[in-house]
Amino acid sequence: MAYKLSDFKTEVHVDWCPGCGDYGILSSIQMALAGLNVPPQRTAIFSGIGCSGKTTHYVKAYGVHTLHGRVLPYATGAKLANPNLLVIAVGGDGDGLGIGAGHFIGAGRRNLDITYVLFNNGVYGLTKGQASPTLKLGMQTKGLSQPNPNEGVNPLMLALAAGYTFMARGYAFNVPELVKLIRQGVEHHGSSFIEVLQPCPTYNNLNTRDWYGGLDRPDPETGRAQPRVYSLADTGYDPLLTPEMSEEQTHELLGRYVARTSEWGERIPVGVFLINRTTSTYEERISRRIPFYTQQTPAERVIADEAGRPTVDLSPLLAELRVS
Amino acid sequence: MPAEQSRLTWLIGGAQGSGVDSAANIFARACAFGGLQVYAQREYYSNIMGKHSYYQVAVADRALGAPRDQADLLVSFDAETVFLHARQVCASGGLIYDPKLAETPLERAAAMEERARTSLAHYLVDEQGLDETLGSMIQAAQARGVHCFPIPYRELLQKLADETGTALSSLKRVINLLAVAASCALLQYPLEPLLRALAAVFAGKAKVIKLNSRACELTYQYVADSFAGEKLARHLEPVETDQLRIYLTGTEAVALGKIAAGCSLQAYYPISPATDESSYLDAHALVPLKSPPGEPAKQAALIVLQTEDEIAAITAATGAALAGARAATSTSGPGFCLMTEALGWAGINEVPLVISLYQRGGPSTGLPTRTEQGDLRFVLHAGHGEFPRLVLASGDLSECFHDAIRVFNWAERYQTPVIHLLDKALSSAGQTLPPFELEGVRLDRGLRAYEASEGEYRRFAWSESGISPRTVLGQAGGMFWNTGDEHDETGHITEDPLVRDQMMEKRARKLQTAAQEIPEAEKFNLFGDPDAETMIVSWGSPKGAILEALEVLKAEGHSLSFLQVRLLWPLPARALEALLRRAKRRIAVENNYSGQLAGLIREQTGIKIEQLIVKYNGRPILSDELSEALKALLATKPGDSSSQKVVLTHGI
Numbered sequence: 001m002a003y004k005l006s007d008f009k010t011e012v013h014v015d016w017c018p019g020c021g022d023y024g025i026l027s028s029i030q031m032a033l034a035g036l037n038v039p040p041q042r043t044a045i046f047s048g049i050g051c052s053g054k055t056t057h058y059v060k061a062y063g064v065h066t067l068h069g070r071v072l073p074y075a076t077g078a079k080l081a082n083p084n085l086l087v088i089a090v091g092g093d094g095d096g097l098g099i100g101a102g103h104f105i106g107a108g109r110r111n112l113d114i115t116y117v118l119f120n121n122g123v124y125g126l127t128k129g130q131a132s133p134t135l136k137l138g139m140q141t142k143g144l145s146q147p148n149p150n151e152g153v154n155p156l157m158l159a160l161a162a163g164y165t166f167m168a169r170g171y172a173f174n175v176p177e178l179v180k181l182i183r184q185g186v187e188h189h190g191s192s193f194i195e196v197l198q199p200c201p202t203y204n205n206l207n208t209r210d211w212y213g214g215l216d217r218p219d220p221e222t223g224r225a226q227p228r229v230y231s232l233a234d235t236g237y238d239p240l241l242t243p244e245m246s247e248e249q250t251h252e253l254l255g256r257y258v259a260r261t262s263e264w265g266e267r268i269p270v271g272v273f274l275i276n277r278t279t280s281t282y283e284e285r286i287s288r289r290i291p292f293y294t295q296q297t298p299a300e301r302v303i304a305d306e307a308g309r310p311t312v313d314l315s316p317l318l319a320e321l322r323v324s
Numbered sequence: 325m326p327a328e329q330s331r332l333t334w335l336i337g338g339a340q341g342s343g344v345d346s347a348a349n350i351f352a353r354a355c356a357f358g359g360l361q362v363y364a365q366r367e368y369y370s371n372i373m374g375k376h377s378y379y380q381v382a383v384a385d386r387a388l389g390a391p392r393d394q395a396d397l398l399v400s401f402d403a404e405t406v407f408l409h410a411r412q413v414c415a416s417g418g419l420i421y422d423p424k425l426a427e428t429p430l431e432r433a434a435a436m437e438e439r440a441r442t443s444l445a446h447y448l449v450d451e452q453g454l455d456e457t458l459g460s461m462i463q464a465a466q467a468r469g470v471h472c473f474p475i476p477y478r479e480l481l482q483k484l485a486d487e488t489g490t491a492l493s494s495l496k497r498v499i500n501l502l503a504v505a506a507s508c509a510l511l512q513y514p515l516e517p518l519l520r521a522l523a524a525v526f527a528g529k530a531k532v533i534k535l536n537s538r539a540c541e542l543t544y545q546y547v548a549d550s551f552a553g554e555k556l557a558r559h560l561e562p563v564e565t566d567q568l569r570i571y572l573t574g575t576e577a578v579a580l581g582k583i584a585a586g587c588s589l590q591a592y593y594p595i596s597p598a599t600d601e602s603s604y605l606d607a608h609a610l611v612p613l614k615s616p617p618g619e620p621a622k623q624a625a626l627i628v629l630q631t632e633d634e635i636a637a638i639t640a641a642t643g644a645a646l647a648g649a650r651a652a653t654s655t656s657g658p659g660f661c662l663m664t665e666a667l668g669w670a671g672i673n674e675v676p677l678v679i680s681l682y683q684r685g686g687p688s689t690g691l692p693t694r695t696e697q698g699d700l701r702f703v704l705h706a707g708h709g710e711f712p713r714l715v716l717a718s719g720d721l722s723e724c725f726h727d728a729i730r731v732f733n734w735a736e737r738y739q740t741p742v743i744h745l746l747d748k749a750l751s752s753a754g755q756t757l758p759p760f761e762l763e764g765v766r767l768d769r770g771l772r773a774y775e776a777s778e779g780e781y782r783r784f785a786w787s788e789s790g791i792s793p794r795t796v797l798g799q800a801g802g803m804f805w806n807t808g809d810e811h812d813e814t815g816h817i818t819e820d821p822l823v824r825d826q827m828m829e830k831r832a833r834k835l836q837t838a839a840q841e842i843p844e845a846e847k848f849n850l851f852g853d854p855d856a857e858t859m860i861v862s863w864g865s866p867k868g869a870i871l872e873a874l875e876v877l878k879a880e881g882h883s884l885s886f887l888q889v890r891l892l893w894p895l896p897a898r899a900l901e902a903l904l905r906r907a908k909r910r911i912a913v914e915n916n917y918s919g920q921l922a923g924l925i926r927e928q929t930g931i932k933i934e935q936l937i938v939k940y941n942g943r944p945i946l947s948d949e950l951s952e953a954l955k956a957l958l959a960t961k962p963g964d965s966s967s968q969k970v971v972l973t974h975g976i
């Protein structure tokens with residue numbers, strides 16, 4: 001059965017500021033889900049705390065708005081218990097790379113089949129504009145009394161180090177491209193990480209929609225804005241890492257990855273940076289030990305008969321402990 | 325025969341990593357294979373190699389439930405053990421030592437705490453007029469009537485090496501077994517159950533079994549040849565029994581309970597003394613299921629997830645519970661501190677979540693491998709704001725097992741976090757028990773909306789009991805939302821004052837429902853003489869020591885009752901009050917500084933428990949020190965202010 005966009009919309013009033021990049025991301029998630037052919041009730045979306053945390057309430061799917069920084073472990077537990085759920089985690093950059101940084105790494109290392117969408121706006125929106133972990137050194141957004149004294153962390157570099165196997169970056173106001181990225185991320189087997197550049201018009205007065213669009217640097221000849229954001233795919237960038245590739249080819253790709261993800265300021269690439277097919281998913285690793293894991297999931301396990309008697313047979317375990 | 329004499333306390337010590345644990349394990353099993361019952365307590369440092377650890381194994385022909393201070397036989401193969409424990413051996417008891425160490429001076433016992441060294445120097449030089457060597461410790465022990473037996477480990481090993489053609493250097497780990505064998509031989513215990521224990525512990529390793537068995541035989545021969553004249557007053561005799569028994573630790577008992585309860589996901593972060601439970605579960609990830617005879621054995625999955633920290637552990641378990649799994653986490657105080665925000669999330673979202681909390685000495689890192697009951701007040705209030713939780717404390721290994729099942733039933737029935745309160749003393753206690761029975765066990769999954777329909781279903785629909793039928797992630801028609809914010813009936817955020825009131829009241833009602841439904845027998849136990857004037861009140865692991873002390877005091881003509889509080893929240897205040905009012909003198913016994921249960925009882929019932937016996941040196945309450953303290957208290961008047969708080973200090 002084909003789903004419509006409206007199948008993934010709730011009645012809940014969306015209370016983000018006008019012009020917020022979150023609107024574009026929300027639509028992209030809903031459109032991506034509508035295109036996936038997975039029933040809304042088989043889908044669970046988890047969110048962290050902050051403006052982006054409210055996303056779950058606006059999407060008609062099981063929605064779990066968790067704690068600050070903890071979206072990934074909540075999502076991990078649900079997905080492990082029921083590997084047949086479609087699980088998407090969303091959260092802000094402060095949530096995921098500040099308070100939740102340890103979980104960001106943990107999730108990458110596991111490579112469970114989930115998709116994590118990071119709303120990167122460079123500030124803490126809901127607490128009124130403090131610097132987030134991605135804000136670059138020396139930047140002074142309007143909520144700050146002095147320029148940022150910390151270097152900003154590069155989410156895609158951190159994701160590479162952590163072991164995510166699908167890395168992409170999108171732009172909140174390029175919905176058609178973002179829909180594709182999210183869809184690809186969901187379809188990828190393993191942990192997908194999608195960083196979304198998200199203007200926060202209320203507190204980030206530097207990385208605005210106009211700034212990403214290059215309105216401040218018109219082409220001297222045509223007078224037309226020269227957008228900072230450009231498509232990686234247009235440059236012929238190939239993100240695929242396969243087991244067949246030689247060490248040299250692998251190094252070449254990783255070199256490109258580092259070079260492209262380091263670009264910022266005048267030119268900012270978006271698109272798929274890496275699809276790593278050289279490692280197994282966490283589900284596959286479990287299945288090696290528990291072959292029936294994805295068919296008889298921990299979540300759906302029948303633990304008692306009708307009378308409530310446990311289905312477990314303790315006798316082999318007790319036999320191991322026998323001393324008579 | 326009075327209880328005193330049918331019980332033997334065997335104590336082995338040694339450097340951590342030198343095989344003390346496996347030696348004690350073999351001895352305990354050897355006793356069990358001879359039909360005897362065992363209670364073992366392990367004490368160790370937060371260290372991997374070198375620091376002193378010891379194992380106390382109590383053996384009797386009846387069930388035992390607590391460690392004691394006094395040892396009947398001390399088994400050593402290093403110097404520290406002799407220095408630290410020789411004074412614990414009772415007169416006419418025995419001491420096994422390595423004669424090569426006789427010259428070892430106190431200062432060479434490197435891993436010893438400075439305070440212990442000073443006290444020993446004082447004992448040897450000032451009190452005994454001896455020098456500071458191990459030989460002097462032996463001499464002082466002999467002077468008290470202790471039989472001391474030198475066992476030349478090196479020579480025995482050499483003999484074994486020559487006989488079996490094994491390199492001497494590879495036999496180092498056999499020394500602890502020689503010590504065990506020597507102790508068994510001196511206790512005139514037959515060799516056969518010891519060999520059975522070896523076969524069980526080293527199952528599948530025929531060569532190891534053969535070598536170790538030969539080592540035992542050589543030691544038995546040596547003891548027979550060398551100490552024919554000098555016999556220990558105590559000996560150990562196998563008893564005939566047709567009872568089936570298992571030997572297991574507290575963490576294994578909890579793990580087995582979780583498996584029986586159908587727990588299918590446990591998330592944890594390594595922490596002493598909780599980790600052994602998760603390791604056991606992980607080793608049993610393929611859970612055997614009952615299957616009709618003749619059909620192939622069926623199995624189920626138990627996922628054990630080692631997370632990046634305790635916050636991830638509790639939140640992953642919560643995610644799994646939302647998906648419908650029976651999910652748990654297992655931790656100790658420091659880890660639980662990190663979990664408190666997520667505890668509140670599970671509370672406001674009405675998630676069935678089980679937390680096994682093994683208390684250890686606090687605050688902060690505290691005493692990582694030592695016991696304490698210091699977290700009662702903490703678990704009652706952990707997390708900001710107000711939300712329902714149930715707290716159940718187990719007092720022995722059998723309760724550990726059954727309570728581990730019970731907490732899952734409560735978590736699902738009342739859709740809220742349940743804390744299973746345990747401690748280090750229980751976690752590392754080893755005990756022989758009849759195999760656990762699932763006969764009377766019933767699993768209760770609580771109210772579920774299996775037939776929920778889209779557009780109508782409201783996860784947090786108002787109900788009189790406070791409990792609303794639950795759906796799980798992925799279920800058709802049962803869609804819900806969760807949030808850590810206050811929510812409406814569907815689970816969406818609200819700040820509406822009326823809805824807030826309703827939701828607070830709905831959640832609070834669940835606790836009242838639980839208090840009404842849970843049978844009294846699961847809330848507390850009353851032991852001893854119910855009409856006794858003196859009532860002991862306690863909770864958790866001191867249970868075993870209290871029951872033994874009760875027996876000792878009864879034999880001396882004192883009649884007491886013992887109220888063991890199990891359900892600590894919601895506290896069955898009215899029932900407790902009625903019982904407490906019946907006693908003239910009330911004494912709280914707790915493994916903490918302030919008497920936390922006594923305080924809680926005062927808060928909830930208005931009754932002041934006048935006398936406290938507490939212990940906070942990180943060691944469990946020992947039955948002999950407790951009976952002494954109780955006797956002293958009974959000799960005072962209940963209102964005597966000098967006896968309001970007695971601090972127990974024994975243990976090494």
Ligand code: SF4
Nearest residue numbers: 016017020051125200
């Ligand atoms: S504060 Fe910024 S991120 Fe938050 S809703 Fe407003 S614009 Fe969006």
